[in-house]
Amino acid sequence: MIKTTIAETYKYVDQEVKIGAWIANKRSSGKIAFLQLRDGSGFIQGVVVKADVSEEVFKAAKSVTQESSVYVIGKVQKEDRSPLGYELLVTDVEVIHESTDYPITPKNHGTEFLMDHRHLWLRSRKQHAVMKIRNEIIRATYEFFNENGFSKVDPPILTGSAPEGTSELFATKYFDEDAYLSQSGQLYMEAAAMALGKVFSFGPTFRAEKSKTRRHLIEFWMIEPEMAFYEFEDNLKVQEEYVSYIVQAVVKNCQVELKTLDRDVSKLEKIQAPFPRISYDEAITFLQEKGFDDITWGEDFGAPHETAIAESYDKPVFITHYPTKIKPFYMQPDAEREDVVLCADLIAPEGYGEIIGGSERIHDYELLKQRLAEHELDMDAYKWYLELRQYGSVPHSGFGLGLERTVAWISGVEHVRESIPFPRLLNRLYP
Incomplete structure (x- = not known):
């Protein structure tokens, strides 16, 4: 048999x-x-x-x-x-x-009921399809970076400092010291890039952000590449090639799952590099012309702003050159305009928002030291990070892709909570 x-x-x-x-x-x-x-x-x-x-x-x-x-x-x-x-x-x-009184019957159930029974809801056809697509994205991620000469490096989850400040971090005690759950492995990946050239990490990250939107999770997974000798344009090229690669891998290898989810595959088939791009300045002008009177130069974009911009494209779109004052301390300023930095957010189509944030990193020791002081960050905590600029500093760049938003977009599910096996939300730590 x-x-x-x-x-x-x-x-x-x-x-x-x-x-x-x-x-x-x-x-x-x-x-x-x-x-x-x-x-x-x-x-x-x-x-x-x-x-x-x-x-x-x-x-x-x-x-x-x-x-x-x-x-x-x-x-x-x-x-x-x-x-x-x-x-x-x-x-x-x-x-x-023999199973008796299985709670999730073939009828409509409320979201809270399904979330309370997430351990069983995963068995349903649509949830199974989303998890299979998630798995394919992960498989294709490793394949892409391995084929392009990247080394996998695992940054720590417990850290003594915060890449972007401590306001949205989970604090804990590390014996007699203060520690935080990582919100990004980026700083450690920069150190790894100085040793190995091109590196990427894939692991959990945590944001203590009290948000209830369909785009936010408290615990989520990030893919974070860092590349020595890569400048701003090089960074964008890697991003669009990587995103195109994982989307087409899903289109090729998850046909049954996409059909189960009633996903419009024709929209995914269009996701091929290169991607369109607009500057932050152009985005502000576009939004104001669309009637968004609430946004002015120097402010960050919210979900409605990102959605309005994305609706003009059938591919992900880069928004580049954000104001220096609204971005983290480590981003390289534009040589021609010090009020903006060499960064880009990649906005997914169909209202799924930002899936990638990336930038060229500051490689000048004195400038980075100045930025740390301006952000009132502890110099001793960042001593090791500064030393990367003392011993053979080079231009380098990187980005972080949020796995769950990417899964939600490619799968076509409405809420990011369905794109992770056991979501951690503002009011949910069970099951």
Whole structure:
């Protein structure tokens, strides 16, 4: 007997196989039962015909409950109406464990109920599809950076200083010292780039920001590359090539999942480098002409502003050269305009907001020291960071991509909370 998974049934057309699965749903008549089976790798329909099986098997198929675990044996058949392209003509059903009173039934449930049962909600078709797309983005991320000569480096999660100030950090005690949960691995990745040239990290980050919007999480995952000898334009090129790469990987390898989510794939197929770009100055003028009287030069953009800009494009758009005063201390000023820095935010289409923030970093020791003083940051805490500019400093650049916003955009789900297995929100630490 061939034991396989649902995802690999295509290898065994017209052959009998054994699959371990759960009952996602079922329906039956007097002579036939349809079992919706899932095993983590995918979903497939199992057809049980009364005339072709024993009375015991048909009784088991009709009575088995939602989310019961089973072994099923059956012949793999092509089925064009199935999203998978195949179905299983079942000859035997063995119940491993019978599930009773499964709380998430095939009906509408409120968001809070589903979030309280997130550990079970993940089993549903749409949540399964989002997690598979997330996995593909992660796989393609490693592939892209490995193919382009980057080394993976893991920065610490516990830090003694804050890249962008301490106001939105979770503080803790590190024995008798103050410490923080990392909001970014960037500063450490700059040190790694001085050793290894091109590096990237992928890990959890934390923001103690009391926000309830559909774009925000308290704990999220960041991909953060840093590159020695890369200037501003080089940085933008890597960003657009990377984003194009992961989007097209999903389009190629997650067709079933995108269909499950009713995602308009034609919009994703357009995501190819290069991406359009506008300056912060141009963005301010554009918004004011669109009737946004609340925004003036020197202020940061909110979600409505980013959405309005993104609606003019069918690709992600770079907004470049933000005012120095609204950006972190480490960003390199424009040589021709010291009131703006060599930075860019990448805004996703369809209202998903900023998915990347990046910049060329200050590489001059005296200027960085000046910026630290202006931001009233502790020189002793940043001594090691300053030393990177004392021993062979070079122009260097980097960026951070927020994984969950990117997953939400590519998947087409409305809220970022569905793009991470167990979201941490302002009022949610369970399950």
